[in-house]
Amino acid sequence: MDRHEIRLSGSGGQGLITGGIILAEAAILEGKNAVQTQSYGPEARGGASKAEVIISTDKIDFPKVRDCDIFLSLTQKSFDQYSKGVKENGIMIVDESIETGDSKIKVYKLPIIHTAHNVLGKPMVTNIVAIGVVAAISKVVSKEVLEEAVLNHVPNGTEELNKKALEIGYSLGENAVK
Amino acid sequence: MKSKARLMQGNEACVEGAIAAGMKFFAGYPITPSTEIAEIAAEKLPRVGGKFIQMEDEIASMAAVIGASLTGSKSMTATSGPGFSLKQENIGYAALAEVPCVVVDVQRSGPSTGLPTSPAQGDIMQARWGTHGDHPVIALTPSSVRETFDLTIRAFNLSEKYRVPVILLMDEIIGHMRERVELPDAFEIEIVNRKKPTVGRDQYLPYKADEDLIPPMANYGEGYRFHVTGLAHDETGFPTNSPAMADKLYRRLMDKIEMHKDDIIQWEEENTDDADVVIVSIGGVSRAADTAMKQLREKGYKVGTFRPITVWPFPEKRLLELASKVKTFVVAEMNLGQIALEVERIIKDKAELKKVNKVNGEAIYPEEIIARIEEVL
Numbered sequence: 077m078d079r080h081e082i083r084l085s086g087s088g089g090q091g092l093i094t095g096g097i098i099l100a101e102a103a104i105l106e107g108k109n110a111v112q113t114q115s116y117g118p119e120a121r122g123g124a125s126k127a128e129v130i131i132s133t134d135k136i137d138f139p140k141v142r143d144c145d146i147f148l149s150l151t152q153k154s155f156d157q158y159s160k161g162v163k164e165n166g167i168m169i170v171d172e173s174i175e176t177g178d179s180k181i182k183v184y185k186l187p188i189i190h191t192a193h194n195v196l197g198k199p200m201v202t203n204i205v206a207i208g209v210v211a212a213i214s215k216v217v218s219k220e221v222l223e224e225a226v227l228n229h230v231p232n233g234t235e236e237l238n239k240k241a242l243e244i245g246y247s248l249g250e251n252a253v254k
Numbered sequence: 255m256k257s258k259a260r261l262m263q264g265n266e267a268c269v270e271g272a273i274a275a276g277m278k279f280f281a282g283y284p285i286t287p288s289t290e291i292a293e294i295a296a297e298k299l300p301r302v303g304g305k306f307i308q309m310e311d312e313i314a315s316m317a318a319v320i321g322a323s324l325t326g327s328k329s330m331t332a333t334s335g336p337g338f339s340l341k342q343e344n345i346g347y348a349a350l351a352e353v354p355c356v357v358v359d360v361q362r363s364g365p366s367t368g369l370p371t372s373p374a375q376g377d378i379m380q381a382r383w384g385t386h387g388d389h390p391v392i393a394l395t396p397s398s399v400r401e402t403f404d405l406t407i408r409a410f411n412l413s414e415k416y417r418v419p420v421i422l423l424m425d426e427i428i429g430h431m432r433e434r435v436e437l438p439d440a441f442e443i444e445i446v447n448r449k450k451p452t453v454g455r456d457q458y459l460p461y462k463a464d465e466d467l468i469p470p471m472a473n474y475g476e477g478y479r480f481h482v483t484g485l486a487h488d489e490t491g492f493p494t495n496s497p498a499m500a501d502k503l504y505r506r507l508m509d510k511i512e513m514h515k516d517d518i519i520q521w522e523e524e525n526t527d528d529a530d531v532v533i534v535s536i537g538g539v540s541r542a543a544d545t546a547m548k549q550l551r552e553k554g555y556k557v558g559t560f561r562p563i564t565v566w567p568f569p570e571k572r573l574l575e576l577a578s579k580v581k582t583f584v585v586a587e588m589n590l591g592q593i594a595l596e597v598e599r600i601i602k603d604k605a606e607l608k609k610v611n612k613v614n615g616e617a618i619y620p621e622e623i624i625a626r627i628e629e630v631l
Contacts, residue, residue: 101261104260109433110434111432111433111434112432113430113431116371117371137544137545137548138545139427140617
């Protein structure tokens with residue numbers, strides 16, 4: 077059985093629930109099982125929010141992440157709130173702004189928010205950059221299928237921007253594991 | 255051929271199921287965690303010739319659903335705990351006036367506004383007894399996205415067949431979860447429609463039941479004369495104060511469901527044949543129960559699961575059979591012990607009862623059920 081438990085966390089409005097939906101849909105396009113759940117506060121923006129995705133070749137019973145293999149965090153608040161429960165042989169992918177403290181777990185610290193805001197000039201694609209990074213480092217889904225899933229979910233007229241965001245995110249991740 | 259598999263949310267599957275069942279009318283007042291049901295119904299219903307209305311509140315939306323159903327439109331509303339409380343008065347009206355309709359309650363933490371975005375299962379008893387007076391009710395509880403689709407169709411079918419409000423009792427976990435589903439084609443789906451009058455317009459008595467205790471139902475506007483009221487009524491539908499007529503009516507309403515229990519009740523069980531311990535749960539918690547059962551089986555413990563699919567009427571007969579061979583039932587639920595009350599009533603002292611309860615807004619985790627069972631074994 078091949079099973080991956082992924083937790084994407086950040087601030088409400090960063091698009092991580094959509095990011096989780098895209099990852100889950102990519103896994104289904106690859107013929108696997110996937111479940112996506114979320115947890116968020118009452119506020120529409122801000123606060124700490126998380127999206128969880130479990131991808132497996134087997135049936136998925138309990139839908140929430142218990143032994144996290146891949147943890148992404150884009151804000152300090154969400155890191156502090158949701159980083160517990162990552163497996164010792166799991167990985168953490170965090171924005172460069174986050175203080176992770178001492179950790180036995182492998183951490184990748186990358187300029188995810190900076191890339192979306194300043195390189196691409198569009199904060200709204202932060203989530204797409206982030207899932208590009210996650211896919212490149214973890215290999216949970218292939219880049220081609222992920223692109224198909226991204227294009228299924230983005231508004232008309234933003235396809236090129238999102239493809240570029242995914243491409244840049246993917247390279248960021250690939251360079252980090254080199 | 256391209257696979258039909260797709261990622262779908264529980265709330266979305268509810269609307270897909272409703273439309274597949276023939277829903278033509280939805281009235282509601284959106285509330286987390288059921289909002290997507292209203293959103294998607296608003297988008298999809300007009301495309302199939304249906305009507306969506308956002309009403310001024312939950313009381314009015316339940317009233318609109320009853321009115322639409324009386325004209326022959328299959329009708330539904332969706333809400334969560336606070337709205338479910340408001341709908342109770344008119345749910346009672348639908349029960350007494352025998353108006354088929356589907357009420358979806360995607361449970362969240364309560365009472366009152368509670369934890370609006372967090373899962374809970376605190377409305378089990380409200381689904382049964384939320385409106386006053388003895389009344390019939392059917393409540394179904396899905397534990398997956400695909401089952402949400404199937405049970406929404408079944409909710410319509412049962413409401414049409416028995417002329418009762420049917421509650422689809424979901425929880426936030428199932429409502430907001432997205433998972434892989436393959437939906438059936440239309441020709442694979444069984445659709446039940448309400449029984450129509452077979453007598454002439456001059457002979458129709460709207461509340462004269464057949465031997466199955468269900469009266470045939472004409473649509474408003476078809477020319478059949480009938481009267482609908484929340485007062486006790488005779489076979490003409492007009493109010494009566496006659497003790498004999500009232501007694502006959504109230505007993506028939508309850509017997510209508512009691513008589514057809516075997517057709518209505520559904521449950522699912524796994525590994526109960528040799529089980530010492532059986533976990534009883536519904537909805538989102540059943541997913542944790544399945545994981546717990548599998549992990550305990552790997553350790554060699556004889557554990558099974560029992561999941562009521564109709565929580566009302568409760569699968570009493572089967573639970574009682576299991577009670578004669580099971581040592582302990584562990585009832586896991588996201589409240590402080592509502593299903594446990596029903597299980598306790600049924601099993602009496604034939605088996606031991608243990609509980610796993612959680613009301614902090616988090617799901618019950620498999621390890622919490624495992625820990626409780628390891629205490630027992």
